[in-house]
Amino acid sequence: MIVKADKAAIEQAAQIIRAGGLAAFPTETVYGLGADAARGRAVARIFEAKGRPRFNPLIVHVADLEAALGLAVFCEEALALARHFWPGPLSLVLPLPAHPRFQISELVTAGLGAVAIRVPAHPVARELLITARVPIAAPSANKSGRMSPTQAEHVEADFGREVDMILDGGPSDAGLESTIVTLTPRPTLLRPGAIAREDIETVLGCRLMNFRKGKVQSPGQLLSHYAPRASLRLDAVEALPGEALLGFGPLAPETALNLSPTADLRQAAANLFSYLRALDALEPSAIAVMPIPEVGLGEAINDRLRRASAPRKPQT
Ligand code: TXA
Ligand code: MG
Numbered sequence: 001m002i003v004k005a006d007k008a009a010i011e012q013a014a015q016i017i018r019a020g021g022l023a024a025f026p027t028e029t030v031y032g033l034g035a036d037a038a039r040g041r042a043v044a045r046i047f048e049a050k051g052r053p054r055f056n057p058l059i060v061h062v063a064d065l066e067a068a069l070g071l072a073v074f075c076e077e078a079l080a081l082a083r084h085f086w087p088g089p090l091s092l093v094l095p096l097p098a099h100p101r102f103q104i105s106e107l108v109t110a111g112l113g114a115v116a117i118r119v120p121a122h123p124v125a126r127e128l129l130i131t132a133r134v135p136i137a138a139p140s141a142n143k144s145g146r147m148s149p150t151q152a153e154h155v156e157a158d159f160g161r162e163v164d165m166i167l168d169g170g171p172s173d174a175g176l177e178s179t180i181v182t183l184t185p186r187p188t189l190l191r192p193g194a195i196a197r198e199d200i201e202t203v204l205g206c207r208l209m210n211f212r213k214g215k216v217q218s219p220g221q222l223l224s225h226y227a228p229r230a231s232l233r234l235d236a237v238e239a240l241p242g243e244a245l246l247g248f249g250p251l252a253p254e255t256a257l258n259l260s261p262t263a264d265l266r267q268a269a270a271n272l273f274s275y276l277r278a279l280d281a282l283e284p285s286a287i288a289v290m291p292i293p294e295v296g297l298g299e300a301i302n303d304r305l306r307r308a309s310a311p312r313k314p315q316t
Helices: 007-018 040-050 065-069 076-085 123-132 152-162 197-204 265-280 298-309
Strands: 002-004 023-025 032-036 059-061 090-095 114-118 165-168 179-182 188-191 231-233 244-247 286-289
Touching: 002 007, 002 152, 007 023, 007 032, 007 123, 007 165, 023 123, 023 152, 032 040, 032 123, 065 076, 076 090, 076 197, 152 165, 152 265, 179 197, 231 298, 244 265, 265 286, 265 298
Parallel strands: 002 165, 023 165, 059 114, 090 179, 231 286, 244 286
Antiparallel strands: 023 032, 090 114, 179 188
16 A cells, blocks of 8 residues: 555554564665564565565664664774765675674574665655664565666555555655675675765775675675566667667667666666666567666666676566
């Protein structure tokens, strides 16, 4: 059920989560599917609803740095990043303390010794976290392997009544998931996202290493992910007969659905998933995608497009 995210609705969503239910809510990146991070059974429902493998851990959302400090061990670099980017689209993967002040379910971390934490900036997400007064585990609110939702209607299309409530806060600003960084053993980019690598490197004063396969389990790192039903053809100049064209920049043909006619990467990121959904609905033979520069947010956009175009495993 989609409900406009006013104060009463947020209150209700907080109650649902505190009672062990599932509520979808808007963040500045994409919509999340939230449950009380301390309740194993509620977290298990997230995995069931998404059809997500249990070995893939979830991000824990908290209201502020103070709350985050009770969940993980922050090194100096982690503190610097948190102070600079929170609230905002940065997730930090940090070691679990030996004696945590607050116990989260092992399902959330998939038994890894580290937890991913983020403090979202969206006013509805913030209000929900403050009202619920518990850390909220929330993956993107889509079926496993499919495109992330940037509107309440996308969540409803994937889950219908499988979730107890969908808070509608309008379209997500960023349209791309959070950037995920870990600092141990070295500062490493685990997933490019809504904050460009360069901006994080500036705050750290060093380069981020690239994630190497096999080290951390992450569905966002699985090769086929974020996928529409139609196959994708990347670096296209034009559409072949039967194809739909996803354009970028001033040179794209009029017939394309253009991610950003002015070649603005922020705008392209915000439009990416909803435009892919729109073209997918036309049931083309394939979606042809024009090239997007690999700088700034372009790194995350291209990451999602490459995964969406990768060979598929059978859908779960
Ligand atoms: O913007 C976002 O991050 C959205 C909104 C809802 O906050 N959430 C999101 O969650 O994208 P999800 O579950 O779709 O992607 C989370 C990624 C996955 O690739 C997961 O494997 C990784 O974070 N992750 C979570 N916990 C981790 C951990 N302890 N160690 C390594 N990777 C982790
Ligand atoms: Mg996801």
